[in-house]
Amino acid sequence: MKKSIQLKVKSNYAKNIKAGYPLIMEEAVINLKDVNIEGTIIELFDDNHHFLGKGYYGKQNKGRGWVLSQNQQETFDIHFFEKKLKLAIEHRSSLYQDSKTTAFRVFNGEGDGVGGLTLDYYEGYYVISWYSEGIYQFKNEVISALTNIVNVKGLYEKKRFASQGTYMEDDDFILGEKAPEPLLVKENDMNFAVYLNDGAMVGIFLDQRDVRKKIRDSYSNGKNVLNTFSYTGAFSVAAALGGAVKTTSVDLANRSKSKTIEQFSVNAIDFEAQDIIVEDVFHYFKYAVRKNLTFDLVILDPPSFARSKKHTFSAGKDYPDLLVQAISITEKNGVIVASSNCSTFGMTKFKGFIEKAFKQTGGSYAILEEFNLPNDFKTIDEYKEGDYLKVVFIEKKS
Incomplete structure (x- = not known):
């Protein structure tokens, strides 16, 4: 003990x-x-x-x-973690039974009662993320609890903390059988290629599931779509499957191009009919203005903080300026999907950024829809910072 x-x-x-x-x-x-x-x-x-x-x-x-x-007699043993995991799994029972979605969050840190720990499910495989050396000390208890209550095809871990210890292995695989590379998962009947043993990020952000579905089902048909900070192109895939005339994906990371091509390919989409551009998004905005390029749907999902050779972006400070640039290349009556995962501000302040940007451009807008985290990313009222995702669908009126 x-x-x-x-x-x-x-x-x-x-x-x-x-x-x-x-x-x-x-x-x-x-x-x-x-x-x-x-x-x-x-x-x-x-x-x-x-x-x-x-x-x-x-x-x-x-x-x-x-x-x-809040029980002074509580012991943080296998039984404690079993109890927490069972409740969490029950909360996601409908997702476990959904054949059209085979990747989702199973345990969401403090939302499920254990801060510093998350657990994700990918087609029978599980990925644990440890956010401190402190929670990592409970590794054996957590893994034993998990394997006691669910069938784990294979288990991986992500150590999301800086360590001077000796256990920062390159290999994230822990037990069971190794997942194929790529592992194909489904999300609302869309296919995504993920790599469970390829660093901190596996290839898709699970918290945007509802937003991708909405983009596919309601906002893409017949549209010319720009996806900025596109990572592996998941939003672009959703738009293409929703009937977009064309998608343009822009990301600074070199590997984004091959990853995006792969995501199009596993959905039987002709990637050569799409534009996939490796470039600083801020440079691309200037290029689009010079070339008089405009889009019907612009997706903005930047990291909370990003640095390139010429730009440093901080969501809490720079998001209004980012929106101003997006507004300039959005068609009248076009839609901007503004998203932020920054936990230092809430939806009210985020809407203030939107108002500030449109005021600066002299344009008018209407908010069509809002999204927060999906149900599997469980949060608690006592910890507002945990409900970090803010997504607003904005129609540019003028």
Whole structure:
């Protein structure tokens, strides 16, 4: 059994933790120096020595651990993780039974009761992501719990933390049988090629499932589509399958071209009829303006932070300027799909970015639809930052 350490929480933070806020912030704890080994069990108390919660110590971004239970007697053993995983799997039971979708999130960190840990399903294979060395110390318990309750064809892991330890292997495969490369998965009857043993990102962002379906079903038919920051072209695939006249995919990464060609190919789409461009998106916007190129549907899904040779992009600061450039090459009555996965601002501020951009261009707009995370990306009200995805479909009126 792991040793536990008692920590004292500052009075102005105690109320939030008692109310269920799960992230233990560095500035919230008075005697944080008393713990320095990641994975240590910590018990939190207020000024009056009242118990607040129990969790583990682990460095993750601004956090220094997660509260896992408000029961002081809780032990974080195999049975604890089995209980959490069973509830999570029950919550996704409809997805497990959906033959048209074979890739989804099974366990979503604090939304399912264990911050710092996610679990994704890909056609019988599972991928665990560990977000700190602290949660990684529970690896054996988590894996045993998982294999006790579901049939795991093969298991992979992603260590999403910087480490000076010795266990940062190149091989992410843990047990079972290795997945084929690529592994073909389905999402709302669209095919996607994924690589479970190819670094942190496997080839598709599962949190955009509902948005891709909406683009395919409602916004693509007969349209000329621009997909910026296109990664492996998943939005472009959805648009092409929805009847787009043409798609243009733009991404700075060299490998984006071959990956996008592959995604078109596994859906029997003629990739040579599409434009796949390896270029800085900001350069491409300038090129499109010079050439008088316009599009009926423009998809903006930038990373929260990105740096190229000439540009640094921070979503919280630069998104309005990005929108201004997108507006300039969107046809009248065309649609911009504005998306951000930045957790430092919510939907209200994001809509403020949209208003600011259209005010700057002198144009008018209408918000058609909004999306947040799909149901498998479970969140809790007590931790607003966990509901990070914001997607708005905007019609350019003038």
